Each structure stands twice: as C-alpha cells, then as structure tokens.
Amino acid sequence: MAAVQLENVRKVFEGGQVAVHGLTLDVKEGELIVLVGPSGCGKSTSLRMIAGLEEVTEGIIRIDGKVVNDTPPKDRDIAMVFQNYALYPHLTVYDNMAFGLRLRKVPRTEIDREVRSAAELLGIETLLDRKPKALSGGQRQRVALGRAIVRKPKVFLFDEPLSNLDAKLRVQMRTEIARLHKRLKTTMIYVTHDQTEAMTLGNRIVVMKDGHVQQIDNPMILYNRPTNKFVAGFIGSPAMNFLLGTVDRRGFREESGIFLSLPPRHKKRLTKYVGKKVILGIRPEDFWVGGPRNRGIRVQVEVVEPMGNETYLYFSTAKNGAHHVARITASETPAAGSTVNLQVDMTKAHFFDPETELAL
Amino acid sequence: MDQQRLTRILATATTHILLVLFAVFAVFPIWQIVNISLRPGDQLLSSTLELIPSNATLENYERLFTETEFLRWIGNSVFVAFAVTATGVVLASTAGYGFSRFRFTGRNFGLLTLLTTQMFPATMLLLPMYIMLITLGLINTFLGVIIVYSATALPFCIWTMKGYYDTIPVSLEEAARIDGCGRFQAFSRIILPLAAPALVITALFSFMTAWSEYIVAAQILQDSQLWTLPLGLKSFEASMSTQWGLYGSASLIVMVPVVLLFLALSRWLVSGLTLGSVKG
Numbered sequence: 001m002a003a004v005q006l007e008n009v010r011k012v013f014e015g016g017q018v019a020v021h022g023l024t025l026d027v028k029e030g031e032l033i034v035l036v037g038p039s040g041c042g043k044s045t046s047l048r049m050i051a052g053l054e055e056v057t058e059g060i061i062r063i064d065g066k067v068v069n070d071t072p073p074k075d076r077d078i079a080m081v082f083q084n085y086a087l088y089p090h091l092t093v094y095d096n097m098a099f100g101l102r103l104r105k106v107p108r109t110e111i112d113r114e115v116r117s118a119a120e121l122l123g124i125e126t127l128l129d130r131k132p133k134a135l136s137g138g139q140r141q142r143v144a145l146g147r148a149i150v151r152k153p154k155v156f157l158f159d160e161p162l163s164n165l166d167a168k169l170r171v172q173m174r175t176e177i178a179r180l181h182k183r184l185k186t187t188m189i190y191v192t193h194d195q196t197e198a199m200t201l202g203n204r205i206v207v208m209k210d211g212h213v214q215q216i217d218n219p220m221i222l223y224n225r226p227t228n229k230f231v232a233g234f235i236g237s238p239a240m241n242f243l244l245g246t247v248d249r250r251g252f253r254e255e256s257g258i259f260l261s262l263p264p265r266h267k268k269r270l271t272k273y274v275g276k277k278v279i280l281g282i283r284p285e286d287f288w289v290g291g292p293r294n295r296g297i298r299v300q301v302e303v304v305e306p307m308g309n310e311t312y313l314y315f316s317t318a319k320n321g322a323h324h325v326a327r328i329t330a331s332e333t334p335a336a337g338s339t340v341n342l343q344v345d346m347t348k349a350h351f352f353d354p355e356t357e358l359a360l
Numbered sequence: 361m362d363q364q365r366l367t368r369i370l371a372t373a374t375t376h377i378l379l380v381l382f383a384v385f386a387v388f389p390i391w392q393i394v395n396i397s398l399r400p401g402d403q404l405l406s407s408t409l410e411l412i413p414s415n416a417t418l419e420n421y422e423r424l425f426t427e428t429e430f431l432r433w434i435g436n437s438v439f440v441a442f443a444v445t446a447t448g449v450v451l452a453s454t455a456g457y458g459f460s461r462f463r464f465t466g467r468n469f470g471l472l473t474l475l476t477t478q479m480f481p482a483t484m485l486l487l488p489m490y491i492m493l494i495t496l497g498l499i500n501t502f503l504g505v506i507i508v509y510s511a512t513a514l515p516f517c518i519w520t521m522k523g524y525y526d527t528i529p530v531s532l533e534e535a536a537r538i539d540g541c542g543r544f545q546a547f548s549r550i551i552l553p554l555a556a557p558a559l560v561i562t563a564l565f566s567f568m569t570a571w572s573e574y575i576v577a578a579q580i581l582q583d584s585q586l587w588t589l590p591l592g593l594k595s596f597e598a599s600m601s602t603q604w605g606l607y608g609s610a611s612l613i614v615m616v617p618v619v620l621l622f623l624a625l626s627r628w629l630v631s632g633l634t635l636g637s638v639k640g
Contacts, residue, residue, distance in 0.1 A: 051534075052537075053534050053537070053538075072537070072542065073534075073537045073538045074537055074538065074539070074540045074541060076538075078538060079538060079539075080534075080535065082531045082534070083531075084529060086529065086531040086532050086534065086535035087535075088532060088535075088536070088550055089532075089554060090554060099539050100540050103539060103540035103541060103545075104540055147535075147539070151539070
C-alpha cells in the first residue's frame with residue numbers, strides 16, 4: 001500500500017501534441033481513485049506515466065514518497081490490468097500468474113501458494129492448466145486480475161479493464177473489483193471512459209478533458225455540485241439537459257419562450273446575471289409529468305424508452321432544436337407523439353456561464 | 361441433366377485436370393532423378409516408362425560415399441547453412457523488432473532500402489561483392505560466403521520478422537515489463553516465443569539461401585576442400601562426360617535435409633499463436 005503523487009505532470013508527444021497539461025494529483029494510501037473522461041482526454045497517458053510505460057515530459061511522479069520518473073516499470077512495484085487483458089498466450093493460466101514471482105526468484109512453494117490463493121479468490125482455480133485462448137472474456141480478465149494480485153504490489157493500475165466485456169459481465173466484474181479493493185485495501189488507480197464505472201467504484205473521481213483536470217471530488221459531490229458544464233454533462237446517465245436562456249427578475253426564459261420561475265435561493269445567486277444569458281442544467285430525474293398547465297413546460301414527446309422501473313422521454317424545445325431527456329416513473333409514461341406538461345424541480349437546477357462554462 | 365449441374369461438373373473436371381497436370385510437372389523431375397540414380401552406369405535417357413528401373417542398383421550411392429568427397433561437401437554445406445541460419449535468425453529477429461517497435465530517424469529509409477536491395481538480381485551484385493571480398497581477403501573462405509549469403513537473405517528476413525512483430529500486441533511486452541522484465545527480457549521471454557512462426561520462416565529461408573546456392577559459391581570457393589554441395593554436384597559434370605548416376609543420387613541426398621527441416625518445422629509455421637492473448 002502506497003500513496004501516489006503527481007506534481008504538475010505534463011506529457012508532450014513527438015510532434016508537439018500535448019496529451020496531459022500539468023496534472024497534479026494526490027492519491028492517498030489505500031484509495032481507489034478513478035480517472036474518467038472521453039477518448040483523448042489524457043487519462044490513459046497519465047496512467048501509463050505512473051506505470052513507467054510513457055516518459056514524463058515535465059513534472060514529478062512519486063510512489064510511496066520516492067520519485068520514480070526515471071525508475072523502470074519493473075522497479076516501481078506496481079501491477080497493471082490492461083483493457084485487452086495482455087495475457088501471455090504461450091503460457092498457461094498458472095504460468096501467467098506465476099510469471100512475475102518467478103522473475104523475482106520467489107521460492108517455488110511460495111509461488112504455488114500465492115497463485116492458488118489468488119485463483120481461489122477469483123474463482124479460477126479450475127482453469128490453471130488452460131491456455132488463455134481456451135478462456136472466455138470474463139475468465140481472461142479474472143486471470144489478468146489474478147496476475148496482478150499475486151505480486152502484492154504497492155499500487156494497482158487499471159486501464160479500462162472492463163471495456164471489452166459484455167454489459168452483464170461488466171457489472172459483475174465491477175462489483176468484484178470493488179470487493180477486491182475492500183479486501184486488499186491496496187491503492188488503486190482506475191481509468192475508464194464509463195462514468196457509471198467511475199461513480200460506482202471511485203472513492204474519488206478525477207474528471208479529465210483535453211489533458212486538463214476538470215474536477216477532483218467524491219462521486220456525490222461531482223454529481224450534485226459539478227464545477228463546470230463539461231463535468232455536469234459527463235457525470236450522470238442520461239446526461240444533464242442544457243437550455244440556453246436569459247435570467248430576468250422572476251425567472252429563467254429559454255430562447256423558445258419556455259419560462260421557469262426561480263426559487264429564492266437561485267434568484268439571489270443569479271442577481272448579477274439579470275438580463276444576461278446563462279445555461280440552465282436540469283438532470284433528467286428532476287422532471288415529472290403533470291402539474292398545473294401555467295407552470296412547467298409543454299412539450300411533444302418524440303421517443304419513449306421504457307426501462308421497466310422508469311421511462312425516458314425524449315423531446316426537443318422548438319426553437320433551437322436541442323434534444324432533451326426526462327426520466328420519469330413508469331406509471332406516468334405517456335404515448336410517443338403526445339403533448340405533455342413537464343414540471344421541473346428548479347431547486348435542483350444548475351446554472352453555467354455560457355462563455356466560461358463554469359458553474360454559477 | 362440440367363444446364364447448371366453440367367456446368368458444375370465441367371468446372372470441377374477442369375480444375376482437377378489442371379491440378380493433376382501441375383502435380384505431374386512437380387513430381388516428374390523428382391521421379392526422373394530417382395530413376396537416374398538407380399540406373400546402372402551413367403544412362404541419362406531411357407525409353408522405358410517403368411517407375412523403378414528393372415535393373416535398379418544402389419551402386420551410384422555407394423560410389424558417391426566411397427569414391428568422391430561427398431561427405432566433406434555435406435559437412436561444408438551444413439556448416440555454411442547453419443552459420444547463415446544462425447546469423448539470419450539473430451540479426452533479423454532483433455532488427456525486425458527494432459523496426460517494428462521503435463520510431464527513429466531513418467526508420468522508413470532503412471526499411472525501404474532493405475526492400476530495394478531485393479529488386480536487384482543476385483548476378484548483378486556478383487562483381488562488386490567479389491571485389492569487396494578480395495579487398496577484405498575473404499575469397500576462398502567460408503566467412504566470405506557466409507557474409508554474402510547472410511546479406512542476401514537478411515532483408516527478406518527482417519521484413520518478415522518486422523511484419524510478424526507488428527501483429528503482436530505491444531501490451532504483452534508492457535505487461536511483462538511491469539511484471540518484472542527489462543526490455544530485452546520482455547523481448548526474449550514473451551515476444552520471441554510468440555514470433556516462432558516468423559522465426560521458422562526466417563530460419564528456413566536463410567538455410568535454403570545457403571544450402572542450394574551455386575553462383576556465389578562458385579566465385580568465392582575455389583579450393584575443392586571448401587566446396588559446398590552445389591559445387592560438388594557440378595563437378596560430376598565434365599567436358600567429355602557427365603556422371604549422371606552420381607549426380608542423381610547426390611541430388612536426392614541434398615534434398616533430404618531440406619525436406620526433413622520443412623517437416624520438422626511445419627507445426628511452427630502455423631501462425632496465430634497470439635490468439636487468446638488479447639480481446640476476442
């Protein structure tokens with residue numbers, strides 16, 4: 001177990017492309033931190049720099065207090081689980097798991113004990129004699145986890161480990177990783193583009209975009225108090241709805257004419273924005289069907305997606321054609337094409353500056 | 361019989377006739393050489409269509425081993441071929457890895473130059489190579505032929521190895537480096553075993569280049585003590601008469617190691633060893 005610190009870490013690839021701009025991060029001992037963001041945001045590059053697979057252009061990386069910028073991967077005492085499993089195809093599951101220990105000249109009996117105990121923990125003890133090609137995707141990922149576990153590293157690194165699994169297996173493995181973290185209490189740095197994985201696994205989440213950190217916080221703070229429009233839109237599924245409009249003394253008026261009155265708390269906060277443009281953010285679950293016609297918004301439902309326990313309604317506001325989604329209880333489900341009255345819980349509304357996109 | 365069925369039968373028949381013809385073309389020379397090697401005396405031509413001549417004898421084989429320097433030529437050829445194979449495998453596996461995994465100045469130029477060298481016929485390079493070897497004092501030495509053969513075989517082998525490494529996911533090496541390997545260890549313990557099919561092709565190609573080559577050997581190896589098999593075989597041909605019996609039997613024996621090598625290495629030629637290592 002070890003802390004990992006990144007101080008102003010920058011990565012510039014050949015050709016001048018900047019992948020990571022000055023990342024500063026303090027991963028505490030035993031923490032599971034998730035780096036999340038869309039493709040090309042620099043999350044994997046950051047992880048690979050921690051692993052020693054990419055050189056650091058500028059800045060300092062410390063593992064367990066020791067600067068590791070020039071330490072080769074093998075001497076960093078880390079283990080990494082790759083998206084494509086990266087199992088050695090010519091070795092059996094047992095040999096794959098024992099590989100790292102053999103290189104470290106661990107006695108044979110100890111290797112055997114560690115491999116079997118990790119295999120038991122992951123439920124792969126019957127697969128030890130098989131070659132990777134004879135395993136399913138889920139089994140391969142378990143072996144990859146096992147290979148990481150047996151080494152008892154100071155830090156576990158995960159590079160989108162569940163991306164190649166089907167939806168059901170992904171949920172299952174996600175729970176297993178969470179359980180594993182609880183049991184091993186080892187520092188884990190986990191990279192994913194899937195915000196659900198990030199929300200469910202992370203003690204803290206680092207949201208990244210274009211090589212810049214957008215926000216570092218625990219999942220609920222990220223969800224409830226995003227610092228900017230990007231974080232607000234990235235965290236949460238379905239994504240937050242954004243409406244561009246103007247604030248007046250009574251409320252928010254969207255460009256198409258939709259008017260939503262503001263609760264006192266927001267009125268006070270938006271005083272200096274009266275007469276100015278702002279972006280209103282509404283989470284899909286903050287809509288509900290019904291209420292008085294003179295309040296809320298009247299929309300025509302374009303698509304209805306029943307999920308069983310809830311329903312997603314897709315609609316657009318007439319003028320700018322922006323598409324929105326509301327998440328309502330299944331019993332309120334209207335027919336596609338019908339016009340409904342949607343109420344908005346404005347106490348939970350978010351506001352962003354259209355220029356800086358920062359939360360107001 | 362409907363038209364469609366007739367067309368299908370005709371197509372199948374044509375294919376089979378063509379295949380049989382090609383097979384005859386491939387097998388006939390071998391049968392002919394077997395036949396010649398078993399004939400008494402030095403009869404090249406025979407009007408009989410017997411598969412094995414009625415007066416078949418192993419006399420030519422006996423003479424080959426007792427009256428000629430055949431064993432020495434085998435030894436020389438084996439030595440040269442193995443030296444070229446070892447050089448080819450060691451240099452092509454490492455150079456191919458460099459070209460596949462690293463981006464450096466001159467990489468593309470290097471690859472293209474290697475390819476370009478393959479476009480010149482070997483005979484065209486004979487004279488400059490000869491002059492070079494004279495300067496280096498390598499005429500009439502095994503080292504001379506080994507260098508020339510290796511230089512001839514390497515470009516193809518490097519390209520083969522590079523192409524194969526390109527198909528092996530980099531993440532395997534990265535996993536090995538995190539598991540505790542240095543760069544070279546990751547290469548030798550993980551990548552090289554996975555590149556076995558390409559290594560086999562490299563080895564076979566290098567071996568064949570050296571084993572059956574005549575023109576270069578004839579220029580460089582002048583001392584009969586140093587002759588390789590093709591030179592020895594040629595010596596059965598004299599201006600007045602050719603010892604076809606010896607020639608036939610020697611040709612067959614020369615073929616054996618190559619056939620055995622192919623058979624022994626054939627299971628490695630099956631590619632797709634990386635299956636299952638990564639997603640899928």
